[in-house]
Amino acid sequence: MSDSSVAGKFQSPSSCQYLEPPKSAYLHIPFCRRRCFYCDFAVSVVGDRKHGDNSTMIQDYVTVLCQEIAQELVFSDSSPLKTVFFGGGTPSLLSVDQLHRILNTVDQQLGIAQDAEISMEVDPGTFDREKLQGFLDLGVNRVSLGVQVFQDKLLQLAGRSHTVDEIFSAINIIEQVGIQNWSLDLISGLPEQTLKDWEHSLKTLLKINPNHVSIYDLIVEDKTPFSRYYTPGESPLPSEETTIQMYRLAQKLLTQAGYEHYEISNYAKPGFQCQHNLVYWKKQPYYGFGMGAASYLQGYRLTRPRKRQEYYAWVKGDYPYNIAEFVDTTHEQLLETLMLGFRLAEGINLEALSQQFGTETLHNIITLLMPFYQQGLVQFLDSNQNLIQPNFNQGLIRLTDPDGFLISNQILSTVFAGLSEL
Structure with a gap:
């Protein structure tokens, strides 16, 4: 949209x-x-x-x-x-x-x-x-x-x-x-x-x-x-x-x-x-201003024109530029949450993930990540950042540093492809 x-x-x-x-x-x-x-x-x-x-x-x-x-x-x-x-x-x-x-x-x-x-x-x-x-x-x-x-x-x-x-x-x-x-x-x-x-x-x-x-x-x-x-x-x-x-x-x-x-x-x-x-x-909302800038407001990803004169015309209302993309599907939100969350050493909160996307989706994600866990590329933690055994309900999940971070694209691609097939 x-x-x-x-x-x-x-x-x-x-x-x-x-x-x-x-x-x-x-x-x-x-x-x-x-x-x-x-x-x-x-x-x-x-x-x-x-x-x-x-x-x-x-x-x-x-x-x-x-x-x-x-x-x-x-x-x-x-x-x-x-x-x-x-x-x-x-x-x-x-x-x-x-x-x-x-x-x-x-x-x-x-x-x-x-x-x-x-x-x-x-x-x-x-x-x-x-x-x-x-x-x-x-x-x-x-x-x-x-x-x-x-x-x-x-x-x-x-x-x-x-x-x-x-x-x-x-x-x-x-x-x-x-x-x-x-x-x-x-x-x-x-x-x-x-x-x-x-x-x-x-x-x-x-x-x-x-x-x-x-x-x-x-x-x-x-x-x-x-x-x-x-x-x-x-x-x-x-x-x-x-x-x-x-x-x-x-x-x-x-x-x-x-x-x-x-x-x-x-x-x-x-x-x-x-x-x-x-x-x-952490996928929180933010304003963006200026040529080529993006903002994230009310579920919309908004991007301004990348060329200066077109940006000027857009600000004045003289340039019909489509800048708003509504990121509202559950699938889009999930993929973005995983992509951004796995960049952070603190990882992704499993309880929050379950509340937003459902228990079944959370279980599917963890199942797809288990091979990487077994290779030492994914970790599960409690709220105090202590390592724990795989948990399907609460705690945190993150990529290991540096090995998991190094192949983060491969891990995400595997999860995305697996979710798309379900």
Whole structure:
């Protein structure tokens, strides 16, 4: 089901079966100095010398983004947002004044809680101490630094716009302003990246000691430069065996250093899990604003146009774009619950699964998972995270770390196929 009108995609919030109002908002800032060779996100390239206040393109976008936010439906029983996330693109290309304008609009329309987690993705070379301090003064209390690797050659091969020296300059600025809740991103599986390169990046990260780490394995997306240059598993990309070794090495070194591997690609020191991303993985509702952004409201998955001028026209009501997909079938809900839940180390609550989808469905899922349990790839736990024997009624079920996580797609495919045949 889809609907091209903004108003037409909702019933009154009070009459909707999805009673929980969103407590999180994602805002897409699509601008980058250049497009990375692996990137398929909705971005607009502004060049190395363009930043917020000296870019008409960015100024215009902020105006339209604020218009969209101001038009958002407000739930009658809503409470202030608990998480706000600026992603991109490169949100740190915004000026302090532009960020203030956006946050002020969000606060006026939806409200932002005093203790909200307000996150911003930042790239080396796009901010100085004064700008970052200005972001913090506006309420930003968590930043995610896009490092990717600690080798200049690999950064260039990936199309990144920063150098290793700029990485360390950015980290120095973060430390100077005293922000504790910050994350460092790395990518494994890049062209010409060796296991030795990867170990060096991991050990460099550990010396820096951020409180949160995101580690992504390269995916060669269609219609990117990488898709034209490379074939997964073939040189100069690392072999599948090497990428598995990279994943295992990251898991080993980071957990030994005191990081909790709380999600398949994310590690955190105690108390520093990303609260906004947990909203996605726990399938809770959230607002999404901006070019190409998605939101999940009242059972609808809503995606904005990915091209800037089409997004502008859509906000003004001049572009008939079908953005609403109603995810209402039991089968769709179940598959999404399993796909997202098995990303988390805490696993999936069996009692909640039974209540939502029925005892028979739960028994079918566990039956399909038993071969993986016998191989040590699936675990059953009690409410205190203690290992228990397989239970068909209560407790938790999760994939093992790292072995279960490594073949999560295979496990999910087996379960999905089995459920479809029943």
